Amino acid sequence: MVARVIPVEQFDLVIFGATGDLARRKILPGLYRRWKEGQIPEGSKIIGAARSEVARDDFREMVRAALQEFLDRKELVDDTIASFLDMLDYVTIDAKGDAGWDVLSNMMRADIVRAFYLSVAPALFGDIAKRLHTRGIADRNSRIVVEKPFGKDLATARALNAALAEYFHEDQIYRIDHYLGKETVQNLMAVRFANILFEPLWNSQFVDHVQITVAETVGVDGRGEYYDTSGAMRDMVQNHLMQLLCLIAMEPPHCFEPDAMRDEKLKVIRALDPMGPGEYVRGQYRGRGREDYLIDSGNPDSRTESFIAMKLHISNWRWKGTPFYLRTGKRLKSRVSEIAVTFKEPPHSIFGESNQWRENVLVIRLQPDEGMDLRVMIKEPGPGGMRLKDVALDMSFAEALGNDLDIPDAYERLIMDVIRGNQTLFMRGDEVEAAWAWVDPVIEGWEQRDDRPEAYEPGSTGPEGALMLMHKDGRRWREIR
Numbered sequence: 001m002v003a004r005v006i007p008v009e010q011f012d013l014v015i016f017g018a019t020g021d022l023a024r025r026k027i028l029p030g031l032y033r034r035w036k037e038g039q040i041p042e043g044s045k046i047i048g049a050a051r052s053e054v055a056r057d058d059f060r061e062m063v064r065a066a067l068q069e070f071l072d073r074k075e076l077v078d079d080t081i082a083s084f085l086d087m088l089d090y091v092t093i094d095a096k097g098d099a100g101w102d103v104l105s106n107m108m109r110a111d112i113v114r115a116f117y118l119s120v121a122p123a124l125f126g127d128i129a130k131r132l133h134t135r136g137i138a139d140r141n142s143r144i145v146v147e148k149p150f151g152k153d154l155a156t157a158r159a160l161n162a163a164l165a166e167y168f169h170e171d172q173i174y175r176i177d178h179y180l181g182k183e184t185v186q187n188l189m190a191v192r193f194a195n196i197l198f199e200p201l202w203n204s205q206f207v208d209h210v211q212i213t214v215a216e217t218v219g220v221d222g223r224g225e226y227y228d229t230s231g232a233m234r235d236m237v238q239n240h241l242m243q244l245l246c247l248i249a250m251e252p253p254h255c256f257e258p259d260a261m262r263d264e265k266l267k268v269i270r271a272l273d274p275m276g277p278g279e280y281v282r283g284q285y286r287g288r289g290r291e292d293y294l295i296d297s298g299n300p301d302s303r304t305e306s307f308i309a310m311k312l313h314i315s316n317w318r319w320k321g322t323p324f325y326l327r328t329g330k331r332l333k334s335r336v337s338e339i340a341v342t343f344k345e346p347p348h349s350i351f352g353e354s355n356q357w358r359e360n361v362l363v364i365r366l367q368p369d370e371g372m373d374l375r376v377m378i379k380e381p382g383p384g385g386m387r388l389k390d391v392a393l394d395m396s397f398a399e400a401l402g403n404d405l406d407i408p409d410a411y412e413r414l415i416m417d418v419i420r421g422n423q424t425l426f427m428r429g430d431e432v433e434a435a436w437a438w439v440d441p442v443i444e445g446w447e448q449r450d451d452r453p454e455a456y457e458p459g460s461t462g463p464e465g466a467l468m469l470m471h472k473d474g475r476r477w478r479e480i481r
C-alpha cells in the first residue's frame with residue numbers, strides 16, 4: 001500500500017550542526033526520502049550551517065556519502081540524488097560570533113516558510129536564536145526546531161525555555177521527541193480515540209496494570225561522555241517513556257489539535273505521584289570489554305544507570321489504583337518497544353476451577369514488527385468439554401496494510417510537520433518542565449542515598465531486582481524475546 005503524500009509549501013530550511021552525526025544519520029536522509037516521494041516542492045532550499053570551513057560542493061559530497069551510508073541501496077536513485085543535492089547550500093557560521101550570519105541572511109528568500117533546525121549542543125540554542133532574531137533572519141512566521149537533551153534538570157530546562165522565548169513565541173518552537181514521530185506511537189491515539197471498543201474499559205476499574213518496555217541491544221554507542229552524565233532516567237524516561245505514558249493515560253482531548261493534545265498530556269505528568277525508594281530498580285551492564293558499562297562509558301567509577309524499572313501511580317479519578325510499570329535499558333536481550341495493557345479478571349467465572357483464567361492483554365508493539373495483539377480466552381477445540389485457552393488476535397501492520405508498507409522514519413514525519421506548522425507531535429515548554437519537575441526529586445533522592453545500580457549481564461533482560469519489583473506485587477514482566 002502506498003501512503004498518500006501531500007506536498008508541503010516551498011521552504012528554506014537551515015540545519016545548524018549540518019556536519020554532525022544526527023544530520024548525517026537522520027535529518028538529511030529523511031529529507032532525501034521525502035524529496036524522493038515528491039513531498040518537497042521544487043525550489044525549496046536546504047542550507048547546512050556549521051563551524052567547519054566546507055565548500056558547498058564538498059558539503060554536497062558529504063551528504064551523498066551520508067545517503068549511501070544510511071539508506072537502503074534500493075532507495076538510492078542517481079537522478080533523484082543529483083536533484084536533491086542541487087537543493088543544498090552551505091554556510092560556515094560562528095554561533096557565538098559574527099562570522100557567516102550576513103552570508104546566511106543573503107541566502108534566505110522572502111515570503112516562504114523559514115525553518116531553523118538546531119542540531120547542536122543546547123548551550124548554543126540561545127546564541128543562535130538571538131542572532132536569527134537580531135539579524136532579521138527569522139521573522140514571526142519562522143519555525144525553530146530543537147533537539148533533546150532539553151536540559152538536564154528543571155532549572156536548565158527553564159533556562160533554555162527562557163532563552164528561546166526571548167526571541168521566539170511558543171507557537172514557533174518545535175521541541176523534538178522523536179518517539180512522537182514513530183508511526184505506531186501515533187497509532188496509540190488512533191487505537192484509543194477512533195474506536196469505541198477500548199475507551200470504556202480504559203480505567204482502574206478494568207485495567208489491572210500497564211507495562212511500558214523500551215529495550216535496546218546497543219550500549220552507549222560512543223556517546224559515553226554524554227550518557228554517563230545522563231543515564232536512562234534523563235536519556236529515555238524524562239522524554240520518550242514519559243510521552244508514551246501520557247498517550248496511554250491521557251483523557252480524550254476535544255480535538256486533534258496541538259494544544260488540546262498537549263494540555264491533556266500535561267495533566268498526566270502533573271498527576272504523577274512522587275516515586276519513592278522501593279518503587280524503582282536501577283541497573284548497569286557489567287560484562288567484558290565494551291560490554292562493561294564502566295569501560296563503554298569511559299568512567300570506571302560510574303554510578304549511572306543504563307537500565308531502570310519503575311512503578312508509577314497516577315493520582316486522578318481514571319487511574320487511581322492502577323500501577324504503570326516502566327522499564328528501559330541498554331545491552332538487553334533484544335530490541336523491543338511495546339506497551340501492554342493488562343485487564344482485570346472477569347467478576348465471576350462460570351467455567352469452574354479446572355479452567356485456569358488468563359488475563360486479557362492488549363499489546364501495542366511499537367518496534368520492531370509494528371502491530372497489535374489482543375489476548376482473549378476461547379474454547380479449546382475438541383470434544384473434551386468446556387476447556388478454555390488463551391489465544392492472540394494478532395495483527396502486524398505490515399501484513400494488514402501490505403508487506404511493502406513503507407513506514408517513514410520519525411524524523412521525516414516530524415520535519416514535514418515543522419514545515420506544515422503542525423506542533424501536535426512536539427513537546428510544549430510546560431510539558432518538558434513538568435517532566436523534569438517529577439524527575440528531579442527522584443534523582444536527588446538517589447544522590448542523597450548514594451544509590452548504586454545493580455549489575456546485570458549484557459544480553460539479559462535486566463537486573464534481578466527488576467523482576468522482584470513486579471513479583472512482590474504478584475505480577476510478571478512480559479518476556480523480552
Ligand code: BG6
Nearest residue numbers: 148178216218235236240337367
Ligand atoms: C535517543 C537516546 O533519544 O533514543 C538513545 O538518546 C536511544 O540513547 C535512542 O538509543 C533510542 O531511539 P530508537 O528510535 O532507536 O528507539
